[in-house]
Amino acid sequence: xxxxxxxxxxxxxxxxxxxxxxxxxxxxxxxxxxxxxxxxxxxxxxxxxxxxxxxxxxxxxxxxxxxxxxxxxxxxxxxxxxxxxxxxxxxxxxxxxxxxxxxxxxxxxxxxxxxxxxxxxxxxxxxxxxxxxxxxxxxxxx
Amino acid sequence: xxxxxxxxxxxxxxxxxxxxxxxxxxxxxxxxxxxxxxxxxxxxxxxxxxxxxxxxxxxxxxxxxxxxxxxxxxxxxxxxxxxxxxxxxxxxxxxxxxxxxxxxxxxxxxxxxxxxxxxxxxxxxxxxxxxxxxxxxxxxxxxxxxxxxxxxxxxxxxxxxxxxxxxxxxxxxxxxxxxxxxxxxxxxxxxxxxxxxxxxxxxxxxxxxxxxxxxxxxxxxxxxxxxxxxxxxxxxxxxxxxxxxxxxxxxxxxxxxxxxxxxxxxxxxxxxxxxxxxxxxxxxxxxxxxxxxxxxxxxxxxxxxxxxxxxxxxxxxxxxxxxxxxxxxxxxxxxxxxxxxxxxxxxxxxxxxxxxxxxxxxxxxxxxxxxxxxxxxxxxxxxxxxxxxxxxxxxxxxxxxxxxxxxxxxxxxxxxxxxxxxxxxxxxxxxxxxxxxxxxxxxxxxxxxxxxxxxxxxxxxxxxxxxxxxxxxxxxxxxxxxxxxxxxxxx
Numbered sequence: 001x002x003x004x005x006x007x008x009x010x011x012x013x014x015x016x017x018x019x020x021x022x023x024x025x026x027x028x029x030x031x032x033x034x035x036x037x038x039x040x041x042x043x044x045x046x047x048x049x050x051x052x053x054x055x056x057x058x059x060x061x062x063x064x065x066x067x068x069x070x071x072x073x074x075x076x077x078x079x080x081x082x083x084x085x086x087x088x089x090x091x092x093x094x095x096x097x098x099x100x101x102x103x104x105x106x107x108x109x110x111x112x113x114x115x116x117x118x119x120x121x122x123x124x125x126x127x128x129x130x131x132x133x134x135x136x137x138x139x140x141x142x
Numbered sequence: 143x144x145x146x147x148x149x150x151x152x153x154x155x156x157x158x159x160x161x162x163x164x165x166x167x168x169x170x171x172x173x174x175x176x177x178x179x180x181x182x183x184x185x186x187x188x189x190x191x192x193x194x195x196x197x198x199x200x201x202x203x204x205x206x207x208x209x210x211x212x213x214x215x216x217x218x219x220x221x222x223x224x225x226x227x228x229x230x231x232x233x234x235x236x237x238x239x240x241x242x243x244x245x246x247x248x249x250x251x252x253x254x255x256x257x258x259x260x261x262x263x264x265x266x267x268x269x270x271x272x273x274x275x276x277x278x279x280x281x282x283x284x285x286x287x288x289x290x291x292x293x294x295x296x297x298x299x300x301x302x303x304x305x306x307x308x309x310x311x312x313x314x315x316x317x318x319x320x321x322x323x324x325x326x327x328x329x330x331x332x333x334x335x336x337x338x339x340x341x342x343x344x345x346x347x348x349x350x351x352x353x354x355x356x357x358x359x360x361x362x363x364x365x366x367x368x369x370x371x372x373x374x375x376x377x378x379x380x381x382x383x384x385x386x387x388x389x390x391x392x393x394x395x396x397x398x399x400x401x402x403x404x405x406x407x408x409x410x411x412x413x414x415x416x417x418x419x420x421x422x423x424x425x426x427x428x429x430x431x432x433x434x435x436x437x438x439x440x441x442x443x444x445x446x447x448x449x450x451x452x453x454x455x456x457x458x459x460x461x462x463x464x465x466x467x468x469x470x471x472x473x474x475x476x477x478x479x480x481x482x483x484x485x486x487x488x489x490x491x492x493x494x495x496x497x498x499x500x501x502x503x504x505x506x507x508x509x510x511x512x513x514x515x516x517x518x519x520x521x522x523x524x525x526x527x528x529x530x531x532x533x534x535x536x537x538x539x540x541x542x543x544x545x546x547x548x549x550x551x552x553x554x555x556x557x558x559x560x561x562x563x564x565x566x567x568x569x570x571x572x573x574x575x576x577x578x579x580x581x582x583x584x585x586x587x588x589x590x591x592x593x594x595x596x597x598x599x600x601x602x603x604x605x606x607x608x609x610x611x612x613x614x615x616x617x618x619x620x621x622x623x624x625x626x627x628x629x630x631x632x633x
Contacts, residue, residue: 047283050399050407057408060182061415067189070510071530073420073517074246076188077387079201081253083181084391084413086205087260089212090401094267095227096218105223107267111260113227118253118260119205120235125249127198128239129521133191136529 075129082122088115166216173211174405180204181409185416191530208405243525244482247383247514251306254386258298258367261393262360265291268400269356273348280347284400289340291396292356293363298389300367305382308371309514320372329369336362377479377556379514381424388417420516427510427536429562429572458609460618463585464625470547470583472503474539476576477519478512480553480589484615490552491526493619496626505532507539507576509557540577549581551602553589553615559600584608587618 068076094100094108180200187197213224241249269288272279307315339355339362346352374382391413398406425431467473475494481487497504506528512519520533534542543549551558558578561568578584579602586603588610602608611618 046402047399050402050404053404053407054395054398054411057178057411058415061185061412062419064182064185064189064412065416065419068185069189069191069194070423070508070517070535071191071520071524071533072188072194073423074250074515074521075194075517076185076416077250077383077420077516078246078253079184079188079197080387080391080413080416081250081257082201082205083184083409084257084387084394085253085260086181086208086406086409087257087264087394087397088205089208089403089406090264090397091227091260092209092212092218092224093215093401094264095223096213096220098217098219100267100271104267104271105220107263109223109227111263111267112224113231114256114260114263116228116231117235117238118256120231121238121249122253123198123202123205124236124239125241125246126201127195129243129246129524130191130194130198132521132524132527133194133530134524134527135191136531 071133072130075126078122078129079126082119082126085115085118085122088112088119091115166214170211170215173207174403177204177207177211178405178408180207181412185412208409242485243521244485245310246521247379247518248306248309250383250515251302251309251386254383254390255299255302255306257390258295258302258386258393260295261390261397262292262295262299262363264397265295265400266356266360270353273353273356277348282344282347285344285347286340287396287399289343289359291393291400292360293336293340293366294389294393294396296360296363297367297370298386298393300364301371301382301389302367302386304368304371305379305386308374309379315372325373329366332362332365332369336366377511378428380511380516380518381421381428381430383515384417384420384424386417388414388421391415391417423510424516427574429570429574455603455610456608458585458611460611460621461625463609463611464622466583466585467497467502467548467550467622468500468626470497470502472505472542472546473497473548473550474505474507474543474546474578474581475550475552476507476509476512476554476558476578477523477552478509478554478557479514480555480587480615482513482518482522482553484553484589484617486552486614486616486619487522487526489616489619489623490523491528492623493626494528494532496623500626505534505539505542507536507578508533509536509554509576512554512557536574536576540580543577543580546581547583549578549584551578551584551586552619553587555600558602561601578602579605579607582607585611587611587613587615589614 065076091108091112091114095105095112097105097108100108181204184197184201184204187193187200212218213221218224238249238253265288269280269285269292304315336359339359343352343355343359371382391410394410395407395414396410398404398408398410475490477487477490481490494504506519506523508519510516513522520530523533524530554576556562556570556573556575558576559568559570560575560579562570562573562575565571584602584605584607586608588603590612603610613621
């Protein structure tokens, strides 16, 4: 925030130089934010936005799940099994990450195996069960 | 002027090298966002059996995006470490997807265990790696998230393994609730110790003793799992599975907090809310409070001493029962776990066909907690190709019960026990039930003359209008079918 302002103050010194400086400062600020947020120090605001996402997703989840047909609660459960295997994302980052020692990698690989098994079996069995649900043919009902 | 230009030159030079990096990061974040949206659609389409399969495709697409874009991250470079576990998971995945549908509850429990294991492992690996290499990463928020992640992850792991073992009815796990005096106090103390340990870790994450505390918490979490599930009997399994589902989802959420990843948070929250809603539905269907369930103090149904008076059953032959059903206008079948155990669903379908042929209307009354997991009966009956339009929820069918001519109770027990309405001493008092006793005639199929799982006598069986059909559900329904078939009416 501060650096572009400094850049603009410098505008008095000459339009072209100021523009360059502001650009550079903007990029620099972006770069700094990237390193700070992405890899090393921690921005408290990030956690707030994560909690925010959690809260909203929970409400969306409750809203959507409440409307799920009771007929389909078993497939729903196997589908959410597969969805919660999103832990695969963390497992991949740890198993395949550039700079991790082998013992971390092994744990990641085990986690990857576990979540991938859940993904495959979860989606497949959900589809297998859903294929079985048929409405009564027209005319035959009643 | 020249100094400014040279500064900006240096800056652009340094940025040029890493310029593609933030771009890639944005692309990945965008892909995660689309993936999260697809997950929401996936669940949205589950609202109707007609669109439900579309939901699976959306889910697969979302998951494929998540996996591929994570894999494409610049710092994910050890591809063999990904390919090998991925390849190894294909066979067990396919095998677990093709278990018989009666085994779906234990499959589900097992996959909760896998989910818990994955979360626990990632949390453990991250904590120890950061502790050894980048201790400045261990901020209090992160450590709190890690503690939550491993607690929920490992608790879900052992709890689900025990649940799966109980559902599979393996010999080394007792089916009946396993209780001892002071159980709740022991659990509470252990929980208190874990909370204190977690608090110490949050305050002093980089202390030399931190790993010991961390492993202490892991140890406690592993023990919580089985301690919470051992006291729970088979009839309460639907609730337990739903709660473990929520825990597995919340573990993924905690992992999202640890890894600073919103896709994990959203997908985990969807799973968590699904588990939450299902457990609330199960709780309501069993008239238990949610807090009662959360603290695991449930399922301890005390077997009552048998009442003084000896009541007697009125047995009936399948021939007469079949004749009665053949003349009925509306037959309502109330399936329960007994039907699943006996694998009777295909015979039930034959019964359904025979009765329909005779112009009898057949409906199925599905209690929310019938079977061993939410929706268990629906899936079994759908497998037998009974149209889902004839599977009715408790509230809908109860309106029709007074005009029902024959109610066939098939391996269900507590969900049709009228004592739930008025007997304050009954463990199931207040539980909403299917009004089987309001039908004109009741046939109950029962394996033996012993009381049901909860050890409670079912008054329905002693009503004047009730007749008992003793035997294995599959055999009895087979007899009914035989007697209803056209050839039987010849002689």
